[in-house]
Amino acid sequence: MEKLMIAGGSPLKGTVRVSGAKNSAVALIPATILAESPVTIEGLPDISDVQILKEILEELGGTVSISDSDITIDPSSMISMPMPNGKVKKLRASYYLMGAMLGRFKKAVIGLPGGCHLGPRPIDQHIKGFEALGAQVTNEQGAIYLRADELRGARIYLDVVSVGATINIMLAAVRAKGKTIIENAAKEPEIIDVATLLTNMGAKIKGAGTDVIRIEGVEHLNGCRHTIIPDRIEAGTYIIIGAAVGDGVLVDNVIPQHLESLIAKLREMGVSIESSDEQVFVSSNRSLKPVDIKTLVYPGFPTDLQQPFTSLLTKTTGTSMVTDTIYGARFKHIDELRRMNATIKVEGRSAIINGPVHLQGAKVKASDLRAGASLVIAGLMADGVTEITGLEHIDRGYSHIVEKLTGLGATIWREKMTEEEYEQINNG
Ligand SMILES: CC(=O)N[C@H]1[C@@H](OP(=O)(O)OP(=O)(O)OC[C@H]2O[C@@H](n3ccc(=O)[nH]c3=O)[C@H](O)[C@@H]2O)O[C@H](CO)[C@@H](O)[C@@H]1O
Numbered sequence: 048m049e050k051l052m053i054a055g056g057s058p059l060k061g062t063v064r065v066s067g068a069k070n071s072a073v074a075l076i077p078a079t080i081l082a083e084s085p086v087t088i089e090g091l092p093d094i095s096d097v098q099i100l101k102e103i104l105e106e107l108g109g110t111v112s113i114s115d116s117d118i119t120i121d122p123s124s125m126i127s128m129p130m131p132n133g134k135v136k137k138l139r140a141s142y143y144l145m146g147a148m149l150g151r152f153k154k155a156v157i158g159l160p161g162g163c164h165l166g167p168r169p170i171d172q173h174i175k176g177f178e179a180l181g182a183q184v185t186n187e188q189g190a191i192y193l194r195a196d197e198l199r200g201a202r203i204y205l206d207v208v209s210v211g212a213t214i215n216i217m218l219a220a221v222r223a224k225g226k227t228i229i230e231n232a233a234k235e236p237e238i239i240d241v242a243t244l245l246t247n248m249g250a251k252i253k254g255a256g257t258d259v260i261r262i263e264g265v266e267h268l269n270g271c272r273h274t275i276i277p278d279r280i281e282a283g284t285y286i287i288i289g290a291a292v293g294d295g296v297l298v299d300n301v302i303p304q305h306l307e308s309l310i311a312k313l314r315e316m317g318v319s320i321e322s323s324d325e326q327v328f329v330s331s332n333r334s335l336k337p338v339d340i341k342t343l344v345y346p347g348f349p350t351d352l353q354q355p356f357t358s359l360l361t362k363t364t365g366t367s368m369v370t371d372t373i374y375g376a377r378f379k380h381i382d383e384l385r386r387m388n389a390t391i392k393v394e395g396r397s398a399i400i401n402g403p404v405h406l407q408g409a410k411v412k413a414s415d416l417r418a419g420a421s422l423v424i425a426g427l428m429a430d431g432v433t434e435i436t437g438l439e440h441i442d443r444g445y446s447h448i449v450e451k452l453t454g455l456g457a458t459i460w461r462e463k464m465t466e467e468e469y470e471q472i473n474n475g
């Protein structure tokens with residue numbers, strides 16, 4: 048077990064290249080199950096979620112080869128092996144195995160997913176969609192059993208706008224007989240990316256990226272080549288780092304339109320930020336104005352950037368408020384930021400931040416992926432050394448974070464935890 052060490056306080060400068068999107072990758076990889084010949088995905092991020100999904104596809108009988116950041120998956124020999132436990136519990140996106148396996152094999156057994164603990168994360172809308180397509184779905188001892196004689200297209204209205212449910216229903220519906228209409232669908236860029244892959248495989252999908260998606264089921268899906276979109280949350284994290292401690296940070300391989308809500312807020316605060324086709328240039332400003340943010344579904348401010356953004360707000364002069372309308376309990380990073388000197392209180396779904404404060408290095412624990420990102424940013428801003436445990440969460444979503452930050456001039460390194468430290472962490 049390793050911990051992350053950061054000696055903060057120095058300005059960062061240079062170029063950082065963003066990797067492929069985690070939330071696309073974790074759907075694109077299961078989507079390959081639906082093909083009848085090899086699929087190549089280019090530009091995958093080097094993160095643990097991708098590694099685990101690769102191993103899961105191998106357990107299902109797929110042949111997986113990786114060359115640099117490209118992966119080729121031959122799904123032709125896969126079987127619908129039950130996966131009630133084990134690796135599926137390690138990540139949220141293992142729920143996409145349900146839609147993909149139901150689409151191809153008309154049956155699947157998948158344990159309820161893991162992923163970040165952000166309060167309740169039900170999957171009732173996924174199940175509602177599968178049932179509407181004709182599947183029988185039961186929950187037995189923490190695993191979801193799905194079976195259908197045949198899948199039939201249906202009209203499905205999502206009661207909650209859900210990224211996961213939209214993609215999962217799409218995965219099953221591309222192999223259903225007839226037409227499926229998903230209403231009140233999520234519009235995140237990752238949904239368009241998955242629809243693009245499926246279309247390249249031979250699926251018929253219209254309207255991905257709008258709130259009504261129309262799918263005409265097909266009999267066969269073939270292999271193809273697909274290039275993943277850049278990770279807007281990783282890009283947003285480096286842009287926030289540039290705003291917090293940057294002396295000219297160029298974030299490369301980004302689609303700025305995916306981050307309009309973040310860029311607009313940073314400008315409102317007085318951050319100097321310029322964007323071109325695929326790059327964003329950002330510099331820190333000594334005095335920043337406080338702002339309020341409210342997380343919303345895309346194209347609103349992403350919940351996944353709320354925690355990293357909170358660290359930046361400790362630097363502003365005055366009071367800022369962060370309200371998370373998607374995950375009302377996504378505030379486990381706040382206690383850790385307080386240990387670093389931040390003045391923040393949580394009231395219901397909101398965190399109220401008073402600044403400016405000068406953060407101080409401390410021993411802190413990442414409870415989830417973006418809590419980890421917020422602590423990395425705080426560590427870079429702080430005087431002295433910050434030690435972050437819970438690195439396994441950060442490794443779920445940030446490819447080569449130490450190398451990328453070192454490239455910008457940060458003093459950051461991984462260190463093996465002593466047995467004593469390991470025990471302390473495990474005992475809470
Ligand atoms: C792997 C992946 O892509 N993860 C992202 C995805 O998670 P995920 O797909 O799990 O998130 P959803 O978009 O489904 O969740 C949005 C909201 O709907 C609720 N809900 C969702 C499904 C359901 O069946 N019932 C229900 O009530 C959730 O509790 C949450 O409050 O979108 C989230 C919201 O942008 C991001 O934080 C995650 O990074």
Ligand SMILES: C=C(OP(=O)(O)O)C(=O)O
Binds near residue numbers: 162163417444
């Ligand atoms: C919440 C997140 O991930 P997951 O849904 O995979 O847990 C995230 O990426 O911030």
